[in-house]
Amino acid sequence: xxxxxxxxxxxxxxxxxxxxxxxxxxxxxxxxxxxxxxxxxxxxxxxxxxxxxxxxxxxxxxxxxxxxxxxxxxxxxxxxxxxxxxxxxxxxxxxxxxxxxxxxxxxxxxxxxxx
Amino acid sequence: xxxxxxxxxxxxxxxxxxxxxxxxxxxxxxxxxxxxxxxxxxxxxxxxxxxxxxxxxxxxxxxxxxxxxxxxxxxxxxxxxxxxxxxxxxxxxxxxxxxxxxxxxxxxxxxxxx
Numbered sequence: 001x002x003x004x005x006x007x008x009x010x011x012x013x014x015x016x017x018x019x020x021x022x023x024x025x026x027x028x029x030x031x032x033x034x035x036x037x038x039x040x041x042x043x044x045x046x047x048x049x050x051x052x053x054x055x056x057x058x059x060x061x062x063x064x065x066x067x068x069x070x071x072x073x074x075x076x077x078x079x080x081x082x083x084x085x086x087x088x089x090x091x092x093x094x095x096x097x098x099x100x101x102x103x104x105x106x107x108x109x110x111x112x113x114x115x
Numbered sequence: 116x117x118x119x120x121x122x123x124x125x126x127x128x129x130x131x132x133x134x135x136x137x138x139x140x141x142x143x144x145x146x147x148x149x150x151x152x153x154x155x156x157x158x159x160x161x162x163x164x165x166x167x168x169x170x171x172x173x174x175x176x177x178x179x180x181x182x183x184x185x186x187x188x189x190x191x192x193x194x195x196x197x198x199x200x201x202x203x204x205x206x207x208x209x210x211x212x213x214x215x216x217x218x219x220x221x222x223x224x225x226x227x228x229x
Contacts (some may be wrong), residue, residue, distance in 0.1 A: 044207075046218070
């Protein structure tokens with residue numbers, strides 16, 4: 001069965017500081033990996049995705065993530081956080097052999113940005 | 116032009132009532148989903164339809180009945196509402212052919228059962 005663990009429930013960083021959100025996954029084959037962001041009162045928006053190829057993927061809003069197969073990780077990073085990045089972040093795993101494209105989500109990490 | 120739209124955005128109702136949430140997508144996708152997000156923000160898939168056919172049905176009480184009149188619409192009807200049904204319900208869509216896994220979410224429908 002596929003699963004996702006986001007070890008950090010809540011992270012606080014100062015504006016301008018760097019950010020890393022952790023994600024570990026369990027999947028029996030080659031995973032498709034995703035990071036979504038949810039701003040307060042909004043739906044989820046895709047930040048970036050990894051299917052294959054270059055293990056460092058770039059996304060929107062200056063985010064990037066690195067796939068490390070040996071560590072079953074897909075951590076999200078941003079070099080300099082802006083106050084507008086305060087939101088809930090979800091990592092998700094799926095794959096083309098899943099049941100009609102079912103994605104499994106982690107429990108989310110809440111990001112607070114201090115001025 | 117909203118890609119995935121849900122109505123209503125807010126629902127407040129009494130236990131035992133029946134309610135429906137509607138979802139429409141204008142992205143031309145043929146797969147649609149219902150997700151439930153609880154008060155701790157945990158996100159769980161409930162149902163998925165591909166071209167009007169039910170393809171994912173997680174362990175959800177049969178008080179919840181999805182209906183897809185066409186591939187652009189997916190509705191959720193809930194009978195005999197219970198306190199534990201209070202949550203935010205998200206509709207989402209994706210392409211299925213050459214599935215890329217990217218989900219497009221609506222803004223959610225917040226259901227409060229009193």
